[in-house]
Amino acid sequence: MRALQFTTYGGPEVLEWAEAPEPHAGPGRIRIAVRAASVNPIDWKTLSGAGSRGEPMTGTGYLGFDAAGVVDEVGDGVSDVAVGDEVLGRGQHTQAEYAVLSSWAAKPPSVDWAVAAAAGVAGETAERGLRLLGVQEGETLFVDGGSGGVGAAVVQMALARGISVVASSSEANHDYLRELGATPVLYGEGVASRVRDAAAGPVDAVFDVAGKTPVEELVALAPEPSRVVSIANFTAGEAGVRVTGGGADSRPMEALAEVAGLLADNRLVLEVQTFPFDRAAEAYRLSQGGHVRGKLVLVP
Numbered sequence: 001m002r003a004l005q006f007t008t009y010g011g012p013e014v015l016e017w018a019e020a021p022e023p024h025a026g027p028g029r030i031r032i033a034v035r036a037a038s039v040n041p042i043d044w045k046t047l048s049g050a051g052s053r054g055e056p057m058t059g060t061g062y063l064g065f066d067a068a069g070v071v072d073e074v075g076d077g078v079s080d081v082a083v084g085d086e087v088l089g090r091g092q093h094t095q096a097e098y099a100v101l102s103s104w105a106a107k108p109p110s111v112d113w114a115v116a117a118a119a120g121v122a123g124e125t126a127e128r129g130l131r132l133l134g135v136q137e138g139e140t141l142f143v144d145g146g147s148g149g150v151g152a153a154v155v156q157m158a159l160a161r162g163i164s165v166v167a168s169s170s171e172a173n174h175d176y177l178r179e180l181g182a183t184p185v186l187y188g189e190g191v192a193s194r195v196r197d198a199a200a201g202p203v204d205a206v207f208d209v210a211g212k213t214p215v216e217e218l219v220a221l222a223p224e225p226s227r228v229v230s231i232a233n234f235t236a237g238e239a240g241v242r243v244t245g246g247g248a249d250s251r252p253m254e255a256l257a258e259v260a261g262l263l264a265d266n267r268l269v270l271e272v273q274t275f276p277f278d279r280a281a282e283a284y285r286l287s288q289g290g291h292v293r294g295k296l297v298l299v300p
Protein backbone atom coordinates (compact mmCIF):
# COMPACT_ATOMS: atom_id res chain seq x y z
CA MET A 1 0.00 0.00 0.00
CA ARG A 2 0.99 3.64 -0.20
CA ALA A 3 1.20 6.06 2.73
CA LEU A 4 2.24 9.65 3.27
CA GLN A 5 5.69 9.53 4.86
CA PHE A 6 8.94 11.31 5.67
CA THR A 7 12.46 10.28 6.63
CA THR A 8 13.75 13.64 7.82
CA TYR A 9 12.02 16.36 9.86
CA GLY A 10 11.09 19.41 7.82
CA GLY A 11 8.33 21.22 5.98
CA PRO A 12 5.81 19.92 3.44
CA GLU A 13 8.62 19.55 0.86
CA VAL A 14 9.92 16.42 2.65
CA LEU A 15 6.59 14.58 2.31
CA GLU A 16 6.41 11.54 0.04
CA TRP A 17 3.40 9.47 -1.07
CA ALA A 18 5.12 6.10 -1.37
CA GLU A 19 5.02 2.37 -0.58
CA ALA A 20 4.80 1.41 3.09
CA PRO A 21 4.19 -1.75 5.14
CA GLU A 22 0.49 -2.55 5.66
CA PRO A 23 -0.77 -2.08 9.23
CA HIS A 24 -3.06 -4.66 10.85
CA ALA A 25 -5.82 -4.39 13.44
CA GLY A 26 -4.68 -5.57 16.88
CA PRO A 27 -7.07 -6.23 19.78
CA GLY A 28 -9.75 -3.57 20.17
CA ARG A 29 -8.87 -1.96 16.83
CA ILE A 30 -10.21 -2.02 13.29
CA ARG A 31 -8.50 -1.52 9.96
CA ILE A 32 -10.12 0.47 7.17
CA ALA A 33 -9.52 0.94 3.49
CA VAL A 34 -9.17 4.72 3.66
CA ARG A 35 -11.54 6.80 1.52
CA ALA A 36 -10.47 10.13 3.04
CA ALA A 37 -8.17 11.39 5.83
CA SER A 38 -8.04 14.92 7.18
CA VAL A 39 -5.09 17.23 7.81
CA ASN A 40 -4.76 18.63 11.32
CA PRO A 41 -2.13 21.06 12.66
CA ILE A 42 -0.67 18.16 14.67
CA ASP A 43 0.41 16.65 11.33
CA TRP A 44 2.75 19.48 10.32
CA LYS A 45 3.86 19.90 13.94
CA THR A 46 4.85 16.20 13.93
CA LEU A 47 6.49 16.56 10.50
CA SER A 48 8.57 19.51 11.72
CA GLY A 49 9.98 17.46 14.61
CA ALA A 50 8.43 19.85 17.15
CA GLY A 51 7.90 17.02 19.62
CA SER A 52 11.31 15.36 19.14
CA ARG A 53 13.36 17.57 21.52
CA GLY A 54 16.00 18.02 18.84
CA GLU A 55 16.67 14.28 18.47
CA PRO A 56 17.24 13.17 14.86
CA MET A 57 14.70 10.80 13.29
CA THR A 58 15.16 7.08 13.38
CA GLY A 59 13.19 5.24 10.69
CA THR A 60 10.25 6.48 8.65
CA GLY A 61 7.55 8.80 9.99
CA TYR A 62 3.86 8.48 9.09
CA LEU A 63 1.06 11.00 9.56
CA GLY A 64 -2.69 11.40 10.01
CA PHE A 65 -4.94 11.15 13.07
CA ASP A 66 -8.40 10.66 11.59
CA ALA A 67 -10.05 9.10 8.56
CA ALA A 68 -13.17 7.57 7.08
CA GLY A 69 -13.34 4.34 5.12
CA VAL A 70 -14.58 0.78 4.79
CA VAL A 71 -13.76 -1.75 7.52
CA ASP A 72 -11.60 -4.60 6.19
CA GLU A 73 -10.13 -6.10 9.40
CA VAL A 74 -11.70 -6.36 12.86
CA GLY A 75 -9.44 -6.95 15.86
CA ASP A 76 -10.16 -9.28 18.79
CA GLY A 77 -12.79 -7.97 21.16
CA VAL A 78 -14.49 -5.66 18.67
CA SER A 79 -18.16 -6.53 18.21
CA ASP A 80 -19.88 -3.33 17.08
CA VAL A 81 -18.60 -3.32 13.47
CA ALA A 82 -18.05 -5.89 10.73
CA VAL A 83 -16.00 -6.09 7.55
CA GLY A 84 -17.67 -3.92 4.90
CA ASP A 85 -19.12 -1.34 7.32
CA GLU A 86 -18.52 2.34 6.55
CA VAL A 87 -17.02 4.22 9.49
CA LEU A 88 -15.34 7.45 10.52
CA GLY A 89 -12.87 7.68 13.35
CA ARG A 90 -9.55 8.40 14.95
CA GLY A 91 -6.26 6.56 14.77
CA GLN A 92 -2.63 7.03 13.82
CA HIS A 93 -0.94 7.03 10.41
CA THR A 94 -4.33 7.48 8.74
CA GLN A 95 -2.97 9.35 5.68
CA ALA A 96 -2.50 6.06 3.86
CA GLU A 97 -4.41 3.54 1.76
CA TYR A 98 -5.07 1.39 4.86
CA ALA A 99 -5.18 2.62 8.45
CA VAL A 100 -5.91 1.27 11.91
CA LEU A 101 -8.54 3.13 13.96
CA SER A 102 -8.68 3.12 17.77
CA SER A 103 -12.13 4.77 17.97
CA TRP A 104 -14.93 5.00 15.45
CA ALA A 105 -18.61 5.51 14.70
CA ALA A 106 -20.78 4.40 11.80
CA LYS A 107 -20.58 6.87 8.90
CA PRO A 108 -24.08 8.22 8.20
CA PRO A 109 -24.89 7.20 4.62
CA SER A 110 -25.85 10.77 3.69
CA VAL A 111 -22.44 12.17 4.66
CA ASP A 112 -19.58 12.49 2.14
CA TRP A 113 -16.36 10.59 2.82
CA ALA A 114 -14.35 13.81 3.07
CA VAL A 115 -16.74 15.36 5.59
CA ALA A 116 -16.78 12.14 7.63
CA ALA A 117 -12.96 12.09 7.68
CA ALA A 118 -12.86 15.74 8.76
CA ALA A 119 -15.00 15.07 11.81
CA GLY A 120 -12.71 12.76 13.82
CA VAL A 121 -10.14 14.99 15.53
CA ALA A 122 -12.20 18.19 15.31
CA GLY A 123 -15.38 16.58 16.65
CA GLU A 124 -13.71 14.65 19.46
CA THR A 125 -11.78 17.75 20.55
CA ALA A 126 -14.95 19.87 20.50
CA GLU A 127 -16.91 17.31 22.57
CA ARG A 128 -14.04 17.04 25.08
CA GLY A 129 -13.68 20.78 25.58
CA LEU A 130 -17.42 21.38 25.93
CA ARG A 131 -17.70 18.55 28.48
CA LEU A 132 -14.72 19.81 30.50
CA LEU A 133 -16.24 23.30 30.54
CA GLY A 134 -19.57 21.89 31.75
CA VAL A 135 -21.31 24.51 29.66
CA GLN A 136 -25.10 24.11 29.78
CA GLU A 137 -28.17 24.94 27.72
CA GLY A 138 -29.04 28.63 28.04
CA GLU A 139 -25.46 29.69 28.84
CA THR A 140 -23.21 31.84 26.65
CA LEU A 141 -19.89 30.51 25.33
CA PHE A 142 -17.08 32.49 23.70
CA VAL A 143 -15.10 30.44 21.15
CA ASP A 144 -11.76 32.12 20.40
CA GLY A 145 -11.00 30.86 16.89
CA GLY A 146 -14.42 29.72 15.62
CA SER A 147 -13.84 29.35 11.86
CA GLY A 148 -11.18 26.61 11.63
CA GLY A 149 -11.53 22.86 11.94
CA VAL A 150 -12.02 22.55 15.68
CA GLY A 151 -13.66 25.97 16.03
CA ALA A 152 -16.46 25.29 13.54
CA ALA A 153 -17.19 21.99 15.30
CA VAL A 154 -17.23 23.65 18.74
CA VAL A 155 -19.58 26.39 17.54
CA GLN A 156 -22.09 23.95 16.03
CA MET A 157 -21.91 21.34 18.80
CA ALA A 158 -22.49 24.09 21.39
CA LEU A 159 -25.45 25.50 19.44
CA ALA A 160 -26.91 21.99 19.17
CA ARG A 161 -26.86 21.86 22.99
CA GLY A 162 -28.84 25.11 23.24
CA ILE A 163 -25.82 27.25 24.16
CA SER A 164 -25.48 30.80 22.74
CA VAL A 165 -22.16 31.30 20.97
CA VAL A 166 -19.97 34.34 20.34
CA ALA A 167 -16.96 33.36 18.19
CA SER A 168 -13.87 35.14 16.88
CA SER A 169 -12.36 35.06 13.40
CA SER A 170 -10.91 37.42 10.84
CA GLU A 171 -13.42 39.77 9.19
CA ALA A 172 -13.41 37.50 6.11
CA ASN A 173 -15.05 34.68 8.08
CA HIS A 174 -17.75 36.67 9.88
CA ASP A 175 -20.45 35.70 7.38
CA TYR A 176 -19.38 32.07 7.75
CA LEU A 177 -19.72 32.28 11.55
CA ARG A 178 -23.16 33.88 11.16
CA GLU A 179 -24.18 31.03 8.83
CA LEU A 180 -23.13 28.55 11.53
CA GLY A 181 -25.31 30.45 14.02
CA ALA A 182 -22.69 32.30 16.07
CA THR A 183 -22.29 36.02 16.74
CA PRO A 184 -18.94 36.94 15.16
CA VAL A 185 -16.27 39.22 16.64
CA LEU A 186 -12.86 40.15 15.26
CA TYR A 187 -9.94 38.44 17.00
CA GLY A 188 -6.78 40.28 18.14
CA GLU A 189 -6.18 43.20 20.47
CA GLY A 190 -9.34 44.31 22.26
CA VAL A 191 -11.20 41.05 21.56
CA ALA A 192 -12.47 40.74 25.15
CA SER A 193 -14.32 44.06 25.05
CA ARG A 194 -15.81 43.17 21.65
CA VAL A 195 -17.05 39.88 23.14
CA ARG A 196 -18.66 41.71 26.09
CA ASP A 197 -20.41 44.07 23.67
CA ALA A 198 -21.58 41.22 21.41
CA ALA A 199 -22.85 38.88 24.15
CA ALA A 200 -26.45 39.53 25.19
CA GLY A 201 -25.46 39.02 28.87
CA PRO A 202 -22.57 37.57 30.85
CA VAL A 203 -20.14 35.13 29.24
CA ASP A 204 -20.35 31.83 31.13
CA ALA A 205 -17.44 29.95 29.55
CA VAL A 206 -14.55 30.37 27.10
CA PHE A 207 -13.17 27.77 24.67
CA ASP A 208 -9.69 28.85 23.55
CA VAL A 209 -9.17 27.07 20.23
CA ALA A 210 -6.48 29.28 18.71
CA GLY A 211 -4.21 29.84 21.72
CA LYS A 212 -3.36 33.35 20.53
CA THR A 213 -5.18 35.70 22.95
CA PRO A 214 -3.33 36.43 26.24
CA VAL A 215 -4.85 34.01 28.73
CA GLU A 216 -5.48 36.79 31.31
CA GLU A 217 -7.95 38.40 28.86
CA LEU A 218 -9.83 35.13 28.44
CA VAL A 219 -9.88 34.52 32.21
CA ALA A 220 -11.26 38.04 32.78
CA LEU A 221 -14.19 37.21 30.48
CA ALA A 222 -15.25 34.09 32.40
CA PRO A 223 -16.81 33.86 35.88
CA GLU A 224 -13.76 31.88 37.07
CA PRO A 225 -10.56 30.44 35.49
CA SER A 226 -11.95 26.89 35.57
CA ARG A 227 -14.58 27.99 33.05
CA VAL A 228 -11.87 28.52 30.45
CA VAL A 229 -10.53 25.57 28.43
CA SER A 230 -7.55 25.81 26.10
CA ILE A 231 -6.47 23.25 23.52
CA ALA A 232 -3.62 25.34 22.08
CA ASN A 233 -1.98 27.41 24.84
CA PHE A 234 -0.09 24.92 26.94
CA THR A 235 1.07 27.54 29.47
CA ALA A 236 -2.51 28.61 30.23
CA GLY A 237 -2.66 26.18 33.17
CA GLU A 238 -0.57 28.66 35.20
CA ALA A 239 -3.59 31.00 35.14
CA GLY A 240 -5.92 28.25 36.45
CA VAL A 241 -7.28 27.42 33.01
CA ARG A 242 -8.06 23.81 32.08
CA VAL A 243 -5.61 22.76 29.36
CA THR A 244 -6.42 19.56 27.52
CA GLY A 245 -4.44 17.55 25.01
CA GLY A 246 -6.64 14.46 24.99
CA GLY A 247 -5.40 11.40 26.88
CA ALA A 248 -7.43 10.69 30.01
CA ASP A 249 -9.79 13.60 29.21
CA SER A 250 -11.01 11.83 26.05
CA ARG A 251 -14.13 9.72 25.63
CA PRO A 252 -13.61 9.14 21.93
CA MET A 253 -16.31 6.54 21.23
CA GLU A 254 -19.01 8.66 22.94
CA ALA A 255 -17.74 11.79 21.22
CA LEU A 256 -17.71 10.19 17.76
CA ALA A 257 -21.23 8.79 18.27
CA GLU A 258 -22.47 12.32 19.07
CA VAL A 259 -20.56 13.73 16.09
CA ALA A 260 -21.99 11.12 13.68
CA GLY A 261 -25.52 11.83 14.93
CA LEU A 262 -25.11 15.58 14.39
CA LEU A 263 -23.64 15.00 10.91
CA ALA A 264 -26.60 12.78 10.00
CA ASP A 265 -29.04 15.49 11.15
CA ASN A 266 -27.16 18.29 9.34
CA ARG A 267 -26.65 20.01 12.68
CA LEU A 268 -22.89 19.67 12.18
CA VAL A 269 -21.86 20.86 8.72
CA LEU A 270 -18.14 20.85 7.96
CA GLU A 271 -16.80 22.85 5.04
CA VAL A 272 -13.98 20.84 3.40
CA GLN A 273 -11.37 21.42 0.71
CA THR A 274 -10.03 18.18 -0.74
CA PHE A 275 -6.62 17.31 -2.20
CA PRO A 276 -5.41 14.01 -3.68
CA PHE A 277 -2.88 12.24 -1.44
CA ASP A 278 -0.05 12.94 -3.86
CA ARG A 279 -0.70 16.68 -3.46
CA ALA A 280 -0.68 16.53 0.35
CA ALA A 281 2.14 19.10 0.54
CA GLU A 282 -0.24 21.80 -0.76
CA ALA A 283 -2.76 21.01 1.96
CA TYR A 284 -0.02 21.02 4.62
CA ARG A 285 1.19 24.45 3.44
CA LEU A 286 -2.32 25.85 3.67
CA SER A 287 -2.83 24.39 7.14
CA GLN A 288 0.50 25.85 8.31
CA GLY A 289 -0.64 29.26 7.10
CA GLY A 290 -3.21 29.20 9.93
CA HIS A 291 -6.21 30.68 8.10
CA VAL A 292 -8.09 27.67 6.76
CA ARG A 293 -11.88 27.86 6.92
CA GLY A 294 -13.28 24.47 7.99
CA LYS A 295 -11.10 21.47 7.13
CA LEU A 296 -8.53 20.20 4.61
CA VAL A 297 -8.96 16.58 3.56
CA LEU A 298 -6.80 14.15 1.55
CA VAL A 299 -8.46 11.64 -0.76
CA PRO A 300 -7.09 8.76 -2.88
Ligand SMILES: NC(=O)c1ccc[n+]([C@@H]2O[C@H](COP(=O)([O-])OP(=O)(O)OC[C@H]3O[C@@H](n4cnc5c(N)ncnc54)[C@H](OP(=O)(O)O)[C@@H]3O)[C@@H](O)[C@H]2O)c1
Pocket (backbone or CB within 6 Å): 040, 041, 042, 121, 125, 144, 145, 146, 147, 148, 149, 150, 151, 168, 169, 170, 171, 172, 173, 187, 188, 209, 210, 211, 212, 213, 230, 231, 232, 244, 245, 246, 287, 290, 291, 292, 293, 294, 295
Ligand atom coordinates in the same frame (compact mmCIF):
# COMPACT_ATOMS: atom_id res chain seq x y z
N1 LIG B 1 -5.18 19.88 22.48
C1 LIG B 1 -5.87 19.15 21.60
O1 LIG B 1 -6.40 18.09 21.93
C2 LIG B 1 -5.99 19.65 20.20
C3 LIG B 1 -6.81 18.99 19.28
C4 LIG B 1 -6.96 19.53 18.01
C5 LIG B 1 -6.30 20.71 17.67
N2 LIG B 1 -5.49 21.30 18.58
C6 LIG B 1 -4.80 22.58 18.29
O2 LIG B 1 -5.81 23.57 18.22
C7 LIG B 1 -5.43 24.57 17.29
C8 LIG B 1 -6.57 24.75 16.28
O3 LIG B 1 -6.72 23.56 15.52
P1 LIG B 1 -7.61 23.58 14.21
O4 LIG B 1 -7.59 22.23 13.63
O5 LIG B 1 -8.92 24.24 14.48
O6 LIG B 1 -6.72 24.56 13.30
P2 LIG B 1 -7.09 25.28 11.95
O7 LIG B 1 -8.25 24.62 11.29
O8 LIG B 1 -5.85 25.43 11.18
O9 LIG B 1 -7.55 26.73 12.44
C9 LIG B 1 -7.48 27.77 11.57
C10 LIG B 1 -8.36 28.88 12.09
O10 LIG B 1 -7.68 29.63 13.11
C11 LIG B 1 -8.17 30.94 13.05
N3 LIG B 1 -7.24 31.90 13.63
C12 LIG B 1 -6.04 32.29 13.16
N4 LIG B 1 -5.49 33.22 13.98
C13 LIG B 1 -6.38 33.43 14.99
C14 LIG B 1 -6.41 34.26 16.15
N5 LIG B 1 -5.42 35.11 16.43
N6 LIG B 1 -7.48 34.19 16.97
C15 LIG B 1 -8.50 33.35 16.71
N7 LIG B 1 -8.54 32.52 15.62
C16 LIG B 1 -7.49 32.56 14.78
C17 LIG B 1 -8.33 31.19 11.55
O11 LIG B 1 -9.33 32.16 11.35
P3 LIG B 1 -9.20 33.19 10.11
O12 LIG B 1 -9.04 32.33 8.87
O13 LIG B 1 -10.49 33.91 10.15
O14 LIG B 1 -7.97 34.01 10.37
C18 LIG B 1 -8.70 29.82 10.98
O15 LIG B 1 -10.08 29.72 10.70
C19 LIG B 1 -4.10 24.10 16.67
O16 LIG B 1 -3.04 24.71 17.38
C20 LIG B 1 -4.10 22.61 16.95
O17 LIG B 1 -2.81 22.05 16.99
C21 LIG B 1 -5.32 20.81 19.83
